[in-house]
Amino acid sequence: MKYINEEAMPDQCPPAVAKSENVKDVFRFLEKKVPNAVDFDNHITRNKWYGPESNKCSAIALSFFTTPEKVSAERIRIKKFRKASVVKGDIHEHHGVHSISNFHLNLWVFSGINLFEEFTRKEESKK
Amino acid sequence: MISNYKEFSDLNPIVIFEYYDFPMFYVAQNSRDDIYLNHYIEELEDGMDKWLTARITKKEYKNLVNNRVGVLDFLNKLKSTNRLHHLYFNIHEENLDNELYSELITSDNFDPESFPQENYFVDYDYLQDRPLEKITDDITHLKSFKLILKDRANKHNIELDYFNNIMGKLQNSLDSLVAHSNDETLDPAPSQSIHLNLVALEASSFGVSLMIDPNSVDIFNKSEEAIIEFMHLIDDVSNGTTQNINDQIFIDETYSIETIKNVKTFLKTISDKKYSFKIEAKDERNEVIKNVSFKENVYKNIEILEKILEEQSSEETETFTITGNLTMVSMQRNRFRIEDVETEDKEIEVDETISGRISRDVIKTIKDNKLKFYVPSKISATIERKTIADFIKDEYSSQHVLIKYEQPEESSQDVPMLKQ
Numbered sequence: 001m002k003y004i005n006e007e008a009m010p011d012q013c014p015p016a017v018a019k020s021e022n023v024k025d026v027f028r029f030l031e032k033k034v035p036n037a038v039d040f041d042n043h044i045t046r047n048k049w050y051g052p053e054s055n056k057c058s059a060i061a062l063s064f065f066t067t068p069e070k071v072s073a074e075r076i077r078i079k080k081f082r083k084a085s086v087v088k089g090d091i092h093e094h095h096g097v098h099s100i101s102n103f104h105l106n107l108w109v110f111s112g113i114n115l116f117e118e119f120t121r122k123e124e125s126k127k
Numbered sequence: 128m129i130s131n132y133k134e135f136s137d138l139n140p141i142v143i144f145e146y147y148d149f150p151m152f153y154v155a156q157n158s159r160d161d162i163y164l165n166h167y168i169e170e171l172e173d174g175m176d177k178w179l180t181a182r183i184t185k186k187e188y189k190n191l192v193n194n195r196v197g198v199l200d201f202l203n204k205l206k207s208t209n210r211l212h213h214l215y216f217n218i219h220e221e222n223l224d225n226e227l228y229s230e231l232i233t234s235d236n237f238d239p240e241s242f243p244q245e246n247y248f249v250d251y252d253y254l255q256d257r258p259l260e261k262i263t264d265d266i267t268h269l270k271s272f273k274l275i276l277k278d279r280a281n282k283h284n285i286e287l288d289y290f291n292n293i294m295g296k297l298q299n300s301l302d303s304l305v306a307h308s309n310d311e312t313l314d315p316a317p318s319q320s321i322h323l324n325l326v327a328l329e330a331s332s333f334g335v336s337l338m339i340d341p342n343s344v345d346i347f348n349k350s351e352e353a354i355i356e357f358m359h360l361i362d363d364v365s366n367g368t369t370q371n372i373n374d375q376i377f378i379d380e381t382y383s384i385e386t387i388k389n390v391k392t393f394l395k396t397i398s399d400k401k402y403s404f405k406i407e408a409k410d411e412r413n414e415v416i417k418n419v420s421f422k423e424n425v426y427k428n429i430e431i432l433e434k435i436l437e438e439q440s441s442e443e444t445e446t447f448t449i450t451g452n453l454t455m456v457s458m459q460r461n462r463f464r465i466e467d468v469e470t471e472d473k474e475i476e477v478d479e480t481i482s483g484r485i486s487r488d489v490i491k492t493i494k495d496n497k498l499k500f501y502v503p504s505k506i507s508a509t510i511e512r513k514t515i516a517d518f519i520k521d522e523y524s525s526q527h528v529l530i531k532y533e534q535p536e537e538s539s540q541d542v543p544m545l546k547q
């Protein structure tokens with residue numbers, strides 16, 4: 001299996017435009033104050049609602065915002081994000097493939113990658 | 128309103144404004160073409176996702192996407208018109224047929240934090256990966272339109288009387304659309320009617336080409352809009368889309384009841400003689416930008432308009448007390464007139480002069496007790512007002528009946544009027 005949840009992937013998923021590249025400084029909202037493994041699980045793994053079936057491919061990907069301004073704008077728009085903590089990290093080409101539109105990045109994670117560790121390791125090294 | 132999990136899950140998004148792991152703010156359609164706005168709030172502690180949701184009209188959807196209304200302003204409008212609901216979605220629910228709990232948002236359960244903190248315009252559609260920008264005017268520039276009438280025999284001529292009748296009803300329909308849009312724009316010199324010029328008569332079937340009078344002043348494009356809205360309404364009647372017509376009257380306020388009445392009369396005039404018609408609207412390059420038709424197989428859909436008119440028809444009786452000057456009484460005809468009318472009841476609107484009938488009971492009391500009216504003289508009276516608005520029969524009336532009265536016994540102007 002190349003991707004996490006590959007068995008659930010519909011045809012043409014990830015989309016052809018998705019690429020495997022490094023992206024510096026991406027932001028992911030957290031459920032609690034500090035990062036937990038569950039923060040890096042998609043809604044399919046967590047068995048949570050992800051929209052209609054047509055959204056399944058996107059739902060397998062994890063969302064990130066690519067600028068702090070977009071994070072601030074989302075805090076104003078959606079209550080869930082208003083006071084939520086954010087973890088900042090980098091995406092490396094070995095993490096998966098991604099596509100970006102309007103400061104939103106969808107990452108289809110490669111099997112065997114533990115993004116929680118990847119992001120928190122970086123957090124710790126920063127301290 | 129969305130009633131169960133399956134209905135919510137089966138909604139087909141047509142635009143996604145906010146996306147993060149799942150669509151958080153989007154507009155979606157169900158299989159009946161109802162349009163819903165869904166806006167995520169937060170996950171509650173017990174595993175419930177809380178959403179804002181409302182059924183919106185096509186016009187509202189367009190206004191949102193085309194940046195003519197901001198998100199906070201729109202949510203506030205939905206809330207103040209009692210159309211916005213909370214939806215509680217249990218993320219652990221497995222039986223999709225189970226009921227989805229929703230509640231109307233009122234001042235008691237409203238959490239201001241659930242709304243965006245400031246007004247903003249939607250800027251991106253994550254469904255089609257496209258930026259969204261302000262589009263102020265989506266009316267294609269209509270220059271002329273052709274009305275093509277056809278009878279069962281497809282004759283190439285038409286009775287002049289009937290033709291004039293149809294054109295009069297068409298003019299009435301368009302005029303009422305123009306008059307209604309005057310109420311909503313701040314046009315300093317509103318025109319009460321649409322100015323159309325007849326450009327050509329075409330004998331094949333029986334076609335009439337009309338264009339908006341180029342000399343008529345119409346800075347708000349109301350004539351163009353009226354023709355397009357008229358065509359939309361014909362389309363909705365032909366397609367039997369009742370909800371869309373109701374939305375246009377009661378939410379978007381595109382059509383007045385007067386418009387519905389006039390269009391119904393127009394369509395009745397067509398169907399009574401077993402005619403059908405087609406309307407083609409053309410732009411400046413003479414290209415057809417919209418066409419609609421009304422054929423014999425959809426005559427029954429006129430009922431949609433009749434039902435609306437019937438529901439809007441009313442008969443109301445109010446009783447209220449007034450003071451004024453009694454200036455005329457005719458015991459023979461049971462009539463009265465009171466001028467300089469005033470009432471203390473602030474919820475009642477009264478005309479300056481009220482005239483009407485004297486009730487039988489009052490007449491009897493006067494006769495039995497040998498009382499008299501003093502005219503002209505002050506009077507305090509209880510009036511029963513019956514207001515009838517029958518949009519089907521096109522009858523409107525307001526009848527007043529004097530059911531009780533009191534007059535000061537002494538008055539310098541007293542003239543006894545009660546004579547048997």
